[in-house]
Structures are given as C-alpha cells and as structure tokens.
Amino acid sequence: MKRRVLVAFVLTLALAFVFLLAGAMLDLGPTTIDLRAPVAAHLAQSGVTHPVTAVLLNYRGYDTLLEIAVLLVALLALLAVVGDAPVPPSRAAHPVLQTLARLATPLMIVVAVYLLWAGAFRPGGAFQAGAVLAAAAVLLHLVGLQPGWSRPRLGLRIGLAAGFVLFLAVATGLLTQGSLLQYPPAAAGVLILLIESGLTVSLALILASLFLFLSREEGA
C-alpha cells in the first residue's frame, strides 16, 4: 500500500514536470538572432546555392574543419586501443546476399558521388556521401567479401588524413585573405568542391575504419 502511494506520488511529480517543461517550451519567444536573412543575402558570394552547404563549408567552415579533426582523433584513439591482433578470415555469407551486395555497391558509389555533387545546390554534401561510401564497405564486410583491417598501411593512412590535410592546406593558403577560411568569391565554388571531395574520401575511410578495425573476433 505504502509502495503504491509512493509510486503514485513520483508519477504525479513526473507528470507535473512534463507539463511544466511543455509549458516552458511553448512559452519560448522568437529567437533574438535571426540569421536567415544574412545567410540568404550572402549566398551569391558563397560559391554554392544551397544555404546549408554555404553555412557548413563557407560561413562556418571553421566548425567543419574541427569536425573532421575530431573524427580523425577518435579513430587514432581507437587504433591505439585496438593494437594489432590478427584478423580472422571472414566467413562468406549466403551467395544470394553476396550477389545483392555486389549489385548494391556500384549503385551506392554512384549515389555517393551524386550526393557530393548535389551538395552545392540541394540537400547532400560530403558527410552524407562519405556515410554512404562507408556503408558500402560495411555491407561488403558483412557478406564476407571485404576482410577486416588489421593495421593501417601507408595508403590507408594517407587516405584517412587527406581530407583534414587538404582542408588545412586550403585554410593556410587563404590566410592572406584576412580571416580564417575566407574564400575569394570567384574561386569559392571550386575550393568548396575540392574540400568536399577530400572530406568525402576521408570520412568514408574513417567511418569504415571504425567498423572494420573493430569487427575482429576476440579469441577466435
């Protein structure tokens, strides 16, 4: 009996809290800073026509630079923890699954390239394209066509770091413009496409590495 009263009491408190939070959320006034107008006003100089890509790669390119650095550091930490255990031979999945994966992979590569290209003028961009590429690698691994990775060799290391290095090189080269990552409007489109291509490759490799380095069986 006492327990039931206690439960009812806690439930009442929780419900009251929920209603209080909902009320507070509905009470929120309009945001004091409205950035939509400035974003739209400077879209013509940003080199792309999609506002999200303009914010991510041009106005706030600094954030994206740090994002890829964070992902790279996360992967380095993972590599340091995992060490170099031997990779077990991957088990082949059912032939139907393998055929499906073989058919899906080229399509996924095409979709990734399209997403990268489309990022300039419609939803898409490097992160989505990289994730699709990484998903293709994971798919191939799951059906046994792509063995797990044991140790990054030189090519993979270069690929993992390329996006960040390219981004950093562009940022360094543009330092003379006055502020960090301030593209000259005439070259902005090309520079953004260059950076996004590098980001796509590196992101795909980093995301796939997170999966392929971890997916070894312990004690197998």
Place this chain on the structure above:
Amino acid sequence: MTLAFDLLLALSLLWTAWRTLATPRLDRALVLFIVFGLLMSLAWARLAAPDIGLAEAAIGAGLTGALLLDAYGVLRRRVRP
C-alpha cells in the same frame, strides 16, 4: 491528410522509442532502434530539413545499426561459443 500522417509519424516514433527501451530481447531492441532511426529521418524530411534526414538515415540508422548488430553478434558468440 498530411496532419494525419504527421500524427501517425509522431505516435509511431514515440511507440518505437518506448518499445526499444522496454523490450526484453536485445536483438529486437536493435531492430527497433534501426526502425526508429528510419522513422526519425522521415520526421526530419517532414520538418523540411532533408539534410539532417539524409545524415540520420545514413549514419544514425545505417552505420550505427550495423555496428550495434555486429556487437550483438560478438556478444552472442562469446556467451554461447
């Protein structure tokens, strides 16, 4: 019509979220989590944010789901060798 769809979407989001947390079986929870991610990307698309919807579908539902399922496979092999 769209209001009905949105309401249905919101309800199924809450329902899958609750089932993901409450279901006793781990494999079912993982599949429900992937379903939740896919519904979430639909919700982002309905909120006129297709960029986030794409990222959610690719990273949230796809890669995270695959990672979780892989971890589940390793766990199961370790429990029942």
